[in-house]
Each structure stands twice: as C-alpha cells, then as structure tokens.
Amino acid sequence: MSNKSSGRGRHPDPFGGGLRDLLRVPPGERIDLASYDPGAVPAGPGDKAAGLAATTTTGQRLAKLQERLYAAGTAGDRRRVLLILQGMDTSGKGGTVKHVIGHLSPAGCRIRAFKAPTAEERDHHFLWRVMRELPGSGEIGIFDRSHYEDVLVARVRDLAPRTRIRRRYGEINGFEESLAADGVTVVKVFLHISYDEQRRRLLARLDNPDKHWKFSLGDIEDRALWPAYRKAYELALERCSTAAAPWYVVPADRKWYRNWAVSRLLLEHLEELDPQYPKGDFDAAECRKLLLEGA
Amino acid sequence: MSNKSSGRGRHPDPFGGGLRDLLRVPPGERIDLASYDPGAVPAGPGDKAAGLAATTTTGQRLAKLQERLYAAGTAGDRRRVLLILQGMDTSGKGGTVKHVIGHLSPAGCRIRAFKAPTAEERDHHFLWRVMRELPGSGEIGIFDRSHYEDVLVARVRDLAPRTRIRRRYGEINGFEESLAADGVTVVKVFLHISYDEQRRRLLARLDNPDKHWKFSLGDIEDRALWPAYRKAYELALERCSTAAAPWYVVPADRKWYRNWAVSRLLLEHLEELDPQYPKGDFDAAECRKLLLEGA
Numbered sequence: 138m139s140n141k142s143s144g145r146g147r148h149p150d151p152f153g154g155g156l157r158d159l160l161r162v163p164p165g166e167r168i169d170l171a172s173y174d175p176g177a178v179p180a181g182p183g184d185k186a187a188g189l190a191a192t193t194t195t196g197q198r199l200a201k202l203q204e205r206l207y208a209a210g211t212a213g214d215r216r217r218v219l220l221i222l223q224g225m226d227t228s229g230k231g232g233t234v235k236h237v238i239g240h241l242s243p244a245g246c247r248i249r250a251f252k253a254p255t256a257e258e259r260d261h262h263f264l265w266r267v268m269r270e271l272p273g274s275g276e277i278g279i280f281d282r283s284h285y286e287d288v289l290v291a292r293v294r295d296l297a298p299r300t301r302i303r304r305r306y307g308e309i310n311g312f313e314e315s316l317a318a319d320g321v322t323v324v325k326v327f328l329h330i331s332y333d334e335q336r337r338r339l340l341a342r343l344d345n346p347d348k349h350w351k352f353s354l355g356d357i358e359d360r361a362l363w364p365a366y367r368k369a370y371e372l373a374l375e376r377c378s379t380a381a382a383p384w385y386v387v388p389a390d391r392k393w394y395r396n397w398a399v400s401r402l403l404l405e406h407l408e409e410l411d412p413q414y415p416k417g418d419f420d421a422a423e424c425r426k427l428l429l430e431g432a
Numbered sequence: 433m434s435n436k437s438s439g440r441g442r443h444p445d446p447f448g449g450g451l452r453d454l455l456r457v458p459p460g461e462r463i464d465l466a467s468y469d470p471g472a473v474p475a476g477p478g479d480k481a482a483g484l485a486a487t488t489t490t491g492q493r494l495a496k497l498q499e500r501l502y503a504a505g506t507a508g509d510r511r512r513v514l515l516i517l518q519g520m521d522t523s524g525k526g527g528t529v530k531h532v533i534g535h536l537s538p539a540g541c542r543i544r545a546f547k548a549p550t551a552e553e554r555d556h557h558f559l560w561r562v563m564r565e566l567p568g569s570g571e572i573g574i575f576d577r578s579h580y581e582d583v584l585v586a587r588v589r590d591l592a593p594r595t596r597i598r599r600r601y602g603e604i605n606g607f608e609e610s611l612a613a614d615g616v617t618v619v620k621v622f623l624h625i626s627y628d629e630q631r632r633r634l635l636a637r638l639d640n641p642d643k644h645w646k647f648s649l650g651d652i653e654d655r656a657l658w659p660a661y662r663k664a665y666e667l668a669l670e671r672c673s674t675a676a677a678p679w680y681v682v683p684a685d686r687k688w689y690r691n692w693a694v695s696r697l698l699l700e701h702l703e704e705l706d707p708q709y710p711k712g713d714f715d716a717a718e719c720r721k722l723l724l725e726g727a
Contacts, residue, residue: 235537243530246538336723343716353713353714417644417647419647
C-alpha cells in the first residue's frame with residue numbers, strides 16, 4: 138500500500154496508515170468507475186474476522202479522539218468533521234452509520250439523512266437544506282446522502298435544467314472550500330458497489346419480510362438507469378474532488394471492508410486534527426479546597 | 433417490586449417488569465425528595481457486574497425494537513419516543529446518553545443538549561426551541577436538559593418573573609399532553625444524586641486534567657443553591673407528573689444502576705408500543721422474478 142501520507146498521527150497501526158492516499162480521487166483526474174473494483178480490499182485486513190476486529194479497535198480510538206474534539210469545541214476550537222456518504226441503493230450508507238458511527242458517543246454526532254426535498258426545501262437554493270444541518274464546533278456530522286443528490290438523481294432524472302446542474306459543481310466546490318476554511322474537515326465517501334452485488338442485496342431484502350420496509354419498486358426501476366447514475370457519479374467525483382474536500386472511493390461489495398475503510402478514513406483525519414483537551418480557566422487546587430471544606 | 437404494570441410486552445425478563453410503576457411520580461402527589469434515596473437500587477440487578485450485563489442485554493432488545501419503530505415510521509406510523517433527562521450537574525445526563533443510547537442505531541436517534549438559551553431563543557416563547565427539536569416519526573428523541581430548565585434554573589436564579597414561571601407548569605402540561613396525543617411517548621427522567629456524591633464527582637473531575645473541560649467555577653457556586661434547586665425539582669415533579677407524561681425518579685448515585693434503570697424504562701415503553709415491521713406495497717415474488725431475469 139501507499140506510504141505517502143504524512144499526517145497519520147502518533148499511533149502505530151498494524152495495518153499501516155495512509156488509506157487516504159490510496160482511496161482518494163486525485164483532483165483534476167478523469168474517472169472511469171469501471172477501473173475501480175467494488176470487491177477489492179485495498180490495504181485492508183486479511184479477512185472478514187480480522188476486519189471486524191480492526192474496525193472495533195479503530196472505533197475505540199475514534200471514540201477517544203471524538204471526545205477530545207468535543208471537549209476542544211467547548212473551549213473555542215472551531216474544528217469539526219463532516220462525513221458525507223453517497224452511493225447507490227443498498228451500497229450501505231445506513232449500515233456504515235450503524236457500524237462505524239455506532240462506536241462513537243452519540244451526543245457528539247449529528248446525523249442527517251437527506252431524502253427527496255420537501256416543498257420548502259425545493260423553494261430554496263439547493264445548498265440551503267444542507268447548510269442548516271452542518272455540525273457545530275467539536276461535532277462529527279454525518280450526511281446520509283447530501284447536496285450531491287442535486288448533481289446525481291437531479292441529473293439522471295432531469296429534475297433541473299442541464300445548465301443549472303452544470304453550475305452546481307462549481308457552487309459545491311465553493312461551498313465546501315468555505316467550510317474547510319471555517320474549520321470543517323470534509324470527508325466525502327462514495328460507497329462503490331457492483332450491479333450484481335446490488336441484485337443480491339435487493340433479493341436478500343425480498344427474502345426477508347422484516348426487510349421489506351427497505352425495499353421499493355423504484356429500486357428496480359433505478360437499476361435500468363445504472364449507466365446514467367455511474368456517469369453522474371463519475372462527473373461528481375472528477376469535478377468535485379478538490380484539495381479542500383477530496384472524494385474517496387470505498388469498495389463496498391464487502392461490508393466488513395467498507396466499515397473498516399470508512400472508520401480508518403475518519404481515524405486518519407481525526408489523528409491529523411489531533412484535538413486536545415482544553416485547560417480549565419480555574420485554579421484546580423483552590424476548587425478542590427473549597428469542596429473539601431464543605432462547599 | 434411492583435407487579436401492577438400490564439404492558440410489559442412478550443419477553444420474559446429475569447429482573448421482572450414494571451420498573452415504571454416503581455419509579456413513577458404519582459400524579460397529584462406532594463414530593464419530598466429527602467424521602468428518595470439516591471443510592472438505592474430498586475428492583476435492580478444484584479450488583480454492578482450484573483447491572484452492566486443486564487444493561488447490555490436490555491440495549492440489544494432496545495436496538496431491535498428501535499429498528500421496528502423506525503421501520504414503522506417509514507410507513508406512516510406516527511409514533512415516536514422522547515426521553516427527557518434532567519438532573520443536577522454530574523448527575524449523569526451525558527453518561528446516560530453514552531451508555532444507554534449508545535446501544536441504539538445512531539441514525540434513529542435525535543439527540544439535543546439544551547444549554548443557556550441564545551438571544552434568538554430568549555426572544556421566543558420558552559417552548560419554541562424544544563418544539564423545533566422534537567423527534568420525527570419512528571425516531572427516539574433525547575433531550576439532555578429541556579423546557580424544564582425554564583422552571584428550574586429560571587426559578588432558582590430569578591430569570592423570569594415568578595408569575596410567569598408559575599404559568600409555565602400548566603403550559604408544559606398542555607404541551608406534553610398534545611405531544612402524547614400526537615403519538616409521542618414522553619419519558620421524563622430525573623437523575624437523582626446526593627449532595628455528597630456530587631462533591632465526589634466534582635473532585636474526580638478536578639483530579640483528572642482530561643476532565644477539566646467538564647468543570648466550571650459555576651458548579652461550585654450552584655452547590656450553595658442546592659436547597660433551592662431541590663425545591664424547584666420538587667415543584668416540577670409534583671406539578672408536571674401527569675397521566676400523559678409522568679416523571680420517573682431514578683436514583684443516580686450508582687452509575688450502573690442509573691444506566692440499567694433508564695434502559696429498562698425505555699424498554700418497557702417500547703415493548704408497550706410494540707412497533708411492527710410494515711408490509712411492503714409490492715409483490716415480492718414478482719420483484720424477485722424481475723431481478724432474477726436480469727433487471
């Protein structure tokens with residue numbers, strides 16, 4: 138695996154660092170998703186069992202860093218993280234939230250799933266609704282879908298004039314750049330699954346009545362649009378992978394790898410931020426004395 | 433322990449059910465908090481180890497019911513849960529969120545900590561800011577502090593005229609009754625710690641520089657107001673424990689009991705709700721055929 142990354146923090150790790158370098162979409166490069174294998178496990182643990190164990194360990198380290206980030210946020214540190222999850226139906230956006238974010242302290246996470254926009258949301262600029270859900274200082278925000286829907290489904294289903302959609306890529310880049318300048322570490326993850334794996338997952342949902350609520354006829358209709366979606370994703374990845382907010386392509390046919398990779402990506406970013414517990418603005422010895430004397 | 437409760441669902445449980453009956457503040461009764469022992473473990477597991485194990489088991493059952501609640505919410509079931517946590521500093525509101533809510537799927541939880549109101553919040557009716565943070569259908573909302581601050585700290589620190597504060601109890605009852613009528617199961621928990629236990633916890637924070645961010649001089653100042661806070665809590669508990677939204681007093685000097693009790697209270701309410709996975713509005717056999725034929 139790549140060893141180019143420098144900002145990997147102080148923890149030695151048996152799986153090495155720098156997953157960011159390996160999965161990042163190089164800014165300005167043309168993307169052909171056919172050349173990305175959704176079943177690959179780049180730099181990953183050897184097998185599923187090792188992957189689950191490593192994800193748990195990574196989760197514990199994430200939780201510690203998250204507490205520091207949160208603590209720093211209470212003392213004026215404006216830094217925060219925004220994890221954006223995009224991918225086709227069944228690619229595992231919800232599962233990633235459950236298995237990666239589930240390791241974190243829930244009070245420090247702000248999770249928002251974006252569905253088809255409401256009438257009020259449509260009445261505003263497409264960035265309006267995401268703006269309102271950004272994480273605060275010290276928080277980790279998680280978007281299950283995002284403003285990228287406005288250049289993905291909007292493009293595939295012609296929900297807006299093509300000229301307007303073309304303008305949006307630049308607006309997104311400007312928006313994300315201003316977030317980065319404001320202290321937001323933006324981590325954009327495309328969960329990349331194959332057409333065949335999606336079929337298997339849809340069939341699995343159909344086979345289990347307790348999973349029927351996750352299924353709709355539209356899921357099958359969307360499969361006919363698979364090539365158009367792939368093209369829309371390629372455009373989003375190549376136009377909006379910037380230095381300020383790069384895209385990462387995570388192979389997602391194997392759930393254990395997907396969870397491991399997203400938790401590693403988060404970890405690498407948090408270790409680079411290296412948040413610190415703030416010092417108190419009080420005299421601890423004096424306070425201790427007051428309490429021991431009966432206060 | 434009490435065996436009056438009927439809505440305990442179908443799971444047999446070694447610790448029995450009906451914790452609600454035991455911890456509920458009877459509507460209309462006068463409350464003297466001095467008669468509630470913060471170190472008690474009513475109906476709890478025998479010791480800390482058993483408590484931790486039981487909380488994990490309860491958490492797994494909670495997670496399953498939460499998924500059903502969420503699934504039902506996607507199909508028009510308007511029911512949802514709102515857990516309100518109140519208590520003095522160090523009583524463990526944050527710890528409860530971490531150790532109880534941490535077992536749930538984070539995407540289905542909407543957690544909000546209410547701090548001193550902002551200028552915009554003060555410009556509105558005191559219920560305005562909580563109204564905006566209510567859980568949606570199928571969600572579990574968690575308030576770390578709530579509209580009760582407006583009859584607690586507001587009363588103790590004279591932040592509003594006494595006549596206005598007196599009116600608020602009735603407004604809260606009307607508000608919570610309308611929530612209940614709208615499908616919100618309101619679970620109000622007062623985490624009851626002792627004056628001495630708070631001292632121990634504050635000292636522990638002072639002893640650990642990594643915990644200094646949780647401490648402020650105001651914590652010691654507030655201890656001088658302990659009797660006034662207790663009186664304000666007693667009034668809130670006796671005036672606002674209603675049939676639609678009762679208060680529960682959870683002894684909170686032992687963290688393991690506190691976590692166990694809150695998770696049990698949530699479980700009993702969710703088992704009574706007994707949410708069901710919705711049926712799909714599609715022909716599963718037909719969809720399976722389409723997929724297998726190449727869709």
